[in-house]
Amino acid sequence: MREENKSSEWLKLLCLPMIAFTANLMTSFTGFLSYYLNNVVGFSVVLAGSFVTVFRVWDAVTDLAMGSVADRTNTRWGKFTPYMVAGGIGTMAVGQIMVHVPPMLPEGTVRQAVFVVLYLLFVVCTTMQVCGLRSTAQICIRDGKGRATYGMVNGIYLTIFYTVVNVYVYSHLLPASRGFNLTFFKTLITIYTVAGFAFLLVYLFFFCPYDRQAAAQSQEKRGEKVRLADIVRLFRTNRPFRMLILSAGTDKLATTLQGNATVVIIMYAIAVGNAKLNSAINSYTMIPSILMILVGLGAIGRKYGAKKAMLISSWGGAVTCGLSILLWVFGDYKSLNFPGYEGFAGWSAFTLAYLVLFLLMKGFGMIGTNVLNPMLADVIDYEYYISGKYCPGTIGASFNLADKFISSLGPTVIALLCAAIGFTGTLPTAEDPFSMPLFAIGILGLYGFSLMGLIVNIVCMKFYDLTPEYMRQVREELDRRKQER
Numbered sequence: 447m448r449e450e451n452k453s454s455e456w457l458k459l460l461c462l463p464m465i466a467f468t469a470n471l472m473t474s475f476t477g478f479l480s481y482y483l484n485n486v487v488g489f490s491v492v493l494a495g496s497f498v499t500v501f502r503v504w505d506a507v508t509d510l511a512m513g514s515v516a517d518r519t520n521t522r523w524g525k526f527t528p529y530m531v532a533g534g535i536g537t538m539a540v541g542q543i544m545v546h547v548p549p550m551l552p553e554g555t556v557r558q559a560v561f562v563v564l565y566l567l568f569v570v571c572t573t574m575q576v577c578g579l580r581s582t583a584q585i586c587i588r589d590g591k592g593r594a595t596y597g598m599v600n601g602i603y604l605t606i607f608y609t610v611v612n613v614y615v616y617s618h619l620l621p622a623s624r625g626f627n628l629t630f631f632k633t634l635i636t637i638y639t640v641a642g643f644a645f646l647l648v649y650l651f652f653f654c655p656y657d658r659q660a661a662a663q664s665q666e667k668r669g670e671k672v673r674l675a676d677i678v679r680l681f682r683t684n685r686p687f688r689m690l691i692l693s694a695g696t697d698k699l700a701t702t703l704q705g706n707a708t709v710v711i712i713m714y715a716i717a718v719g720n721a722k723l724n725s726a727i728n729s730y731t732m733i734p735s736i737l738m739i740l741v742g743l744g745a746i747g748r749k750y751g752a753k754k755a756m757l758i759s760s761w762g763g764a765v766t767c768g769l770s771i772l773l774w775v776f777g778d779y780k781s782l783n784f785p786g787y788e789g790f791a792g793w794s795a796f797t798l799a800y801l802v803l804f805l806l807m808k809g810f811g812m813i814g815t816n817v818l819n820p821m822l823a824d825v826i827d828y829e830y831y832i833s834g835k836y837c838p839g840t841i842g843a844s845f846n847l848a849d850k851f852i853s854s855l856g857p858t859v860i861a862l863l864c865a866a867i868g869f870t871g872t873l874p875t876a877e878d879p880f881s882m883p884l885f886a887i888g889i890l891g892l893y894g895f896s897l898m899g900l901i902v903n904i905v906c907m908k909f910y911d912l913t914p915e916y917m918r919q920v921r922e923e924l925d926r927r928k929q930e931r
Contacts, residue, residue, distance in 0.1 A: 459592065461652045462582055463600035467607055467645040469576040471638040472537070474611055478634065478707050480857055481626035482545075484873055487561050488553055497857075504566060508573040510677075513843020516577055524657025526578030527650060533574025534646045538639040540568045545635045549628055575646060578653060580842030584823035586656040588921065593820035594752065600819060601812045602736050608705070609732040613725040616710070620721070625875075626707070660838065677844055680829065687825050689906040691845060693756070694818050696899030701815065702856040708873050709860065709891035712884050715876035718782050726784040731805040738809030751914035752821045753907055756814055760903035763810035767897040770803045774889060811896070814903060824912045824920075831920045856895075863887045 483489040483497055512529065519525050544564040551557040578585075583593045615634075623630035680687060703709055715721035773796070781794035822845055830836045864873060867883040874884060 455592075458586065458652050459595050459599055461648055462586055463596060463603050464645045465576060465579050465582060465649040465653075466600050466603055468534075468642040468649070469579055470604060470607055471642040472572045472575075473702075474608075474705070475634065475638050477702065477705050478615075478626060478631070480861065480873060481707060482631050483561075485626055486628055486631065487548055487558055489558065490870065501565060501569065505569045505573065507847075508570050509577075509843040509846040510840075511843075512573050512577045513837075513840045513846075516843075517837045517840050522658070524654055525660050526581070527654050527657050529574040529577050530646065530650060533571045533577070534643045536571030537568065537575050538643055540564060540571050541635045541639045544568050545628075545631050575642070577843075578657065580819065580822055580845055581660075581826065581838035582653060583819045584826040584838050585660045586653065587823070593823050594755075594817075597752070597817050597820045601815065604815070605732055605735045605808075605812055609728040612728040615725075616714075617722050617725040677840060679833075680841065680844060684825065684829055684832075686821075686828060686910050686912050687841070687845070689910040690818065690821055690825060693814075693903045693906040693910075694845070696895075696902045697811075697815055697818075699856055700896035700899040701811070703860065703891040703895050706856060706860055706891055708864065709888055711874055711876060712888035713892055716874065716878055716880050717885055717888060718779055720783070720787060720789075721876055722787060723782060723784065726787060727801070727804055730784065730801060731808050734805050735809045735812055738806075738813065752817045752824070753910055753913065755817045756821070756903060757907050759810040759813035759817070760900045760907070763807055763814065764897060764900040764904070766803050766807040766810065767893045767900065770800075770807060771889060771893050771897075773799055773803060774893075807893075807896070814900075821910075821912070824917050827917065827920055827924060828912055831924060859895075860887065860891060863890070 479497070483493070489497060516525050516529065519528070521528055544561065547564070548557050548561045551560055583596050587593050587596055619630060619633060620626070623633070710724050711721060714724045777796045777799065778794070779796060779800075781796045782800060783790045783794070783797060822842065825845075826838050826841050829841060861873075864887065867881070867887070878884070
């Protein structure tokens, strides 16, 4: 019986993080959205780049509203499950309409206005689809080691996800479509929405029983309403929450810029001369990055806590970012190539050095990114401990609001930088000539913002005091209160 329980626990820990696939498929899609807006809908470069930033505000507002609604919801299916199912179906339907319908309309204001309305609805659906994401570790896993394991599996999945997406998009879909055109986006949205819904269903199979328990717990405390004043107080009094938001927001901004299609085109297609090499580097570093996550979260995180794992990953990432900038500035980046790709004539010193540094940066980065969900679970428990308010939906949504607002600046920053050097009509493509201003934008996107974010992490962790020992005391006290009711 004990072995069966252990097996079911591991099965749960393997399937619950699949919600990360669903969430990041849509995030990945918005990374290419500037090209759709510029090439298909007809927005200018600056407007196309600013679009994601402006509408991330709407995304953040819907997150906060969804979190508040979920905390007030207590159905026989749970707090989050009904919304996630409805959101998954809506994302599939609206996503298809959003890509297929605007090109059929007359160019100009009508086409642009219809797309804006559809995108607003698309954001609402994606918000519903993943509304339980940030609360999963707190609702389903009680102990710190289990939460670290959840973060570890989440990190492994995302490493595989981004590798597969990069290989598929830059080595297969983009060459087959011959650019970021309508065919590219029709194929991409179909694959993303169908795959996202499939992963969502697997996740919900394991999440739903715990979600029902959370709804029952909220029902017992139905007299305690979560109000706007509670959200304001959360930001004002919960210092670990504030530190986590700053850390997560800057990390997400850096990750968004590293995967930004314009940055990839500048660094690999224009500077190096082959956009497919972006796929190659992700393929070569996938397994070693997974091993780093196993060590970072599986060993350090489980034994010493999430804070320690975050600090180690931030220091390691900062050093490798700095060395990587020096390598690109002073090294022969034109010699970057891998076996199986056109023009490969043997391993160059630049390729080997780049491979090692990219592996370390990616591994450290994935440790830091995926330790955030276990840390947020601790913050939810801590808030319940100090205020008596059990509001996983509101806290998760508030976290998303700040996280999305900071990270949404990425496309706007790149668009403004490109416009400043003359790309006002169209974004850079593989056919554009190399220039030092373009190279500087690429370096900033690939490494510069990451370095700044990692420094913010290090500072924030000095003020994040939810240690494993303290959290054990918090959970013991919460268990005692539950028994007294």
